[in-house]
Amino acid sequence: MSNHAAIDVIVSEVVEVNSLIKRFHFKRRDGGHLPAFSGGAHIVIEMQDGEQLRRTPYSLMSSPLDTSDYQCSIRRDDEGRGGSLYMHREVKPGMAMKISPPANLFALDLRARKHLMIAGGIGITPFLAQSSQLERTGGEYELHYGVRSAQLGAYLDVLQERLQHRLHTYYDDQQQSIDFDELLSTQPAGTHLYVCGPTPMIDKVLNTARGAGWPESHIHFEHFAKASPGEPFTAELSASGVTVEVGREQSLLEAIEAAGIEAPYLCRGGACGQCETRVLDCDGELLHEDHWLEDDERSAGEKIMPCVSRFKGKRLVLER
Amino acid sequence: MGSTASLPTFKDGTYRDDFSFRNSPESVLRAPFPFDKDEYMYAVNMELHKDGRPGTAYEQPIDVDEHYLAEMRDRALVLDEDPLRCQSLPHMEMAGWDTLELLMECKANSYPDSFSLERDGDQWHWIxxxxxxxxxxxxxxxxxxxxxxxxxxTRQAQGDFVVLDERANNLWMDAGMVTTQADWSLDFDIGMNFFEWHAPVPLAHEKGIFERAIKYLLAVQQSNPARRLNWTMTVNPRLDTSPENYHQWGPENTHITPENVADKLFLRIELQSFWRLPRSNAILFPIRCYFLSMRDLSTVPKWAKRMHRVLNTLPPELSSYKGLDNFRGTAVDWLAQFDDGSPTTPGPFPD
Amino acid sequence: MSTVQYADFKSRPFYGVLKPASAVAHLIVAEGEGAQAVMDLIAKAPADFASKATLLYAEGPYVSENSRSQALRELGFARFHTSATAAAAVPRLHGALDRLRMGTEVYLTGNESALSLFVKACTEAGLDYQGLQTEHRGSLARRMQCVHCKGITEDVTTQPAECAHCGLLLLVRDHYSRRIGAFQGVNINAEDPSDVPPKEEIFR
Structure with a gap:
């Protein structure tokens, strides 16, 4: 489904959380309440960066039960395509923006006997919302949070107050790390595992859990690839009869949208499968960056996820 | 949508015993006739649930019609006899509140003369x-x-309501209010996933219908509900055709004769919609039932003609699954008088 | 009500073959002829497998200590308990599940009725059924829930079959509820009660 009904919002507050992270507050322009959501949900923020329209997903970190505003914490990524840089440099209180309604690809399994949450760095944001939710509805949970240092550990104070003994913090600069083997072999039956953070950490947790015999259905992770910048390329869209140029800082999906062609999307992070597009002709190499396609689908070269993946070569024709 | 409407005068019909249910002529014309072509096969006939066509059952997002009170009385009777028709697995409490909010908001917005909702934080006042x-x-x-x-x-809303939990790229039927169903049991199916509860449906699995349908449904997002139509036929306007009491209504399937088919046999239309619920991330799946007797259909020339053709060409597996074998021939024979063989206009709406 | 039956009926449980998993510990629940599936599992497993495993074995009714239990006992399980029947094993299974930790692989084997009971107990303890290993051994006799009176009839071998509670003659469908742990039975001759189809012994 592509035609999301965008919500007109005003940036009501911008807070510097630490030297890398800013928190943005959004209120409805018409003064009403924003839609309720579930912990783990994200919104897609539209950024009109000069000529270029970016749409980037960020987790909602505020309480799902407080719909007077939405809050997102965004870590500045100096190597990225510029979405976080735009937010950090250009977005000021009072600015009008558009956001999508919330969607959740990292929801709690509410049947769980216990929720075991593991966060690394900025991966804490969905857990801030989920812990607010569980505080209200009840449910056993604990959070293991790895940070670089006390200074760069965002929201440690909030979490300490909210979770108390259920919060376990690990500081890199004190050579502390989570003992995943121990943690994942001592959980009661019916526990569900949630992990969000840097890719190496997610991979380590998933490998440990699978190796220890955790069934897939009890494992949940938020693995948003961020679209990376890359060499410009050209794509022909057969159904629309249009050829688009994809710029260095632009994703293929954004280039398709910039040509006025409506394409489905949900997560814009290579995780949900909605934007999957058939490749009709490819003289060159598909640079897959998603977490959606299976290995055999990648090697077959017949599908691409245009929200994060790119192309290098002479000719690319898509069924779009 | 966005425009408001006023409710018609309510009718007093019954859906059991003397079966005094009758449509007014206006009620026939506003029905969501399910056939846009002269033949029928399963398809992923999903579309966005918006841009309500004035004067039809699609006009408001949650339709309330002249049978509202009669239908709610029938639901209360079913629940008195069998409370298991409304169930909710323990993790679905939040989805229940989401459902309550959605239905109250929709009704109050669509029919402000009849329903109102005032909210002050978590203190709510519903009329x-x-x-x-x-x-x-x-x-x-x-x-x-x-x-x-x-x-x-859902004791105050027409149609059945199923609440689907989303997990592992699948939808799980984990709560519901089901008293107007076409022969399936919530008590048995609760807890099943999308593919499991559709297991008894013939042909559609093989055609990949459910794989495509679930991909569409998982993408349904807040403020973007979707809908589709389904249909079967029922002898007598009996809302509660449940497997639980099949041994009571089953014999009626053999009671259709050329003399009574016009008034005793009904096209049973299901307007199904799909709504993403905000706090639970579940999907609400209302299944609203509309009845048109064969005589009701005959008042709309295009519909009578098309119904004749659809029944005549229906694949035998579908006829058997939908339980039409006992009376399909009788219905085709009666409808033949309205079919002159001329082409019908495209789309489902009357000419 | 359709009488059409399909080979791959989507709600009907399908069973595999037990395979030793990489896990911290193992819980095996077996009934009757499932003993052989346990033997086959052990034969494929690393040497220390049994020492990390608990086995609950329901040997079948009216058997005190049969040769199957004897053979299983000799495999050296860390914990080994016997029960008379699958139903009698369920309370003990609930107890084992209460103490279970994530990372314990669960293996279930036995006849269709026993598997229904074991899977139901596991899901009630918060385990997702998709994480359970199952292997069918022995009878295909079904647990059947009468959709009309809700009573469950055990060991149904015929089609159609009588409900042991309300007496209606029921078509035993392939439609299966994991929550109830039973196949669905629906009155077969509602449209004409004088039409009584003959019973055939088909679930054996």
Whole structure:
């Protein structure tokens, strides 16, 4: 489904959380309440960066039960395509923006006997919302949070107050790390595992859990690839009869949208499968960056996820 | 949508015993006739649920019609006899509150003369004038309502309501209010996933219908509901054709004769819609039933003609699955008088 | 009500073959002829497998200590308990599940009725059924829930079959509820009660 009904919002507050992270507050322009959501949900923020329209997903970190505003914490990524840089440099209180309604690809399994949450760095944001939710509805949970240092550990104070003994913090600069083997072999039956953070950490947790015999259905992770910048390329869209140029800082999906062609999307992070597009002709190499396609689908070269993946070569024709 | 409407005068029909249910002529014309072509096969006939066509059942997002009170009386009778028709697995409480909010908001927005909702934080005040209900309660606190939130609001809303939990790229039927069903059991199916509860449907699995349908449904997002139509046929306007009491209504399937087919056999239309619920991330799946007798259909020349053709060409597996074998021939014979063989116009709406 | 039956009926449980998993510990629940599936599992497993495993074995009714239990006992399980029947093993299974930790692989084997009971107990303890290993051994006799009176009839071998509670003659469908742990039975001759189809012994 592509035609999301965008919500007109005003940036009501911008807070510097630490030297890398800013928190943005959004209120409805018409003064009403924003839609309720579930912990783990994200919104897609539209950024009109000069000529270029970016749409980037960020987790909602505020309480799902407080719909007077939405809050997102965004870590500045100096190597990225510029979405976080735009937010950090250009977005000021009072600015009008558009956001999508919330969607959740990292929801709690509410049947769980216990929720075991593991966060690394900025991966804490969905857990801030989920812990607010569980505080209200009840449910056993604990959070293991790895940070670089006390200074760069965002929201440690909030979490300490909210979770108390259920919060376990690990500081890199004190050579502390989570003992995943121990943690994942001592959980009661019916526990569900949630992990969000840097890719190496997610991979380590998933490998440990699978190796220890955790069934897939009890494992949940938020693995948003961020679209990376890359060499410009050209794509022909057969159904629309249009050829688009994809710029260095632009994703293929954004280039398709910039040509006025409506394409489905949900997560814009290579995780949900909605934007999957058939490749009709490819003289060159598909640079897959998603977490959606299976290995055999990648090697077959017949599908691409245009929200994060790119192309290098002479000719690319898509069924779009 | 966005425009409001006023409710018609309510009718007093029954859906059991003397079966005094009758449509007014206006009620026939506004029905969501399910056939846009002269033959029928399964398809992923999903579309966005918006841009309501004035004067039709699509006009408001949650339709209330002249049979509202009669249908709610029938639901109460079913629940008195069999409380298992409304169930909710323990993790679905939040989805029940989401459902309550959605139905109250929709009704109050669409029919402000009949329904109103005032919210002050979690202190809510709901008025349902047609049913004479004036309820103050605390949103999120089930002890402030006479029933759980799902049962409370679906005792005041036409059609069945199934609540689907989303997990592992699948949808799980984990709660529901089901008293107007076409022969399936919530008590048996609760807890099943999308593919499991559709297991008895022939042909559609092989055609990949359900794989495509679930991909569409998982993408349904807040503020973007979707809908589709389904249909079967029922002898007598009996809303509660449940497997639970099949041994009671089953014999009626053999009672259709050329003399009574016009008034005793009904096209049973299901307007199904799909709504993403905000706090639970579940999907609400209302299944609203509309009845048109064969005589009702005959008042709309295009519909009578098309119904004749659809029944005549229906694949035998579908006829058997839908339970039409006992009376399909009789219906085709009666409808033949309205079919001159001329082409029908495209789309489902009357000419 | 359709009488059409399909080979791959989507709600009907399908069973595999037990395979030793990489896990911290193992819980094996077996009934009757499932003993052989346990033997086959052990034969494929690393040497220390049994020492990390608990086995609950329901040997079948009216058997005190049969040769199957004897053979299983000799495999050296860390914990080994016997029960008379699958139903009698369920309370003990609930107890084992209460103490279970994530990372314990669960293996279930036995006849269709026993598997229904074991899977139901596991899902009630919060385990997702998709994480359970199952292997069918022995009878295909079904647990059947009468959709009309809700009573469950055990060891149904015929089609159609009588409900042991309300007496209606029921078509035993392939439609299966994991929550109830039973196949669905629906009155077969509602449209004409004088039409009584003959019973055939088909679930054996």
């Amino acid at each position: 349902n004038r047609p049913m004479g209900i004036d309820q103050r309660f605390t949103f999120g606190d089930a002890t402030t309502l006479p029933y759980g939130p799902l049962e409370y609001i």
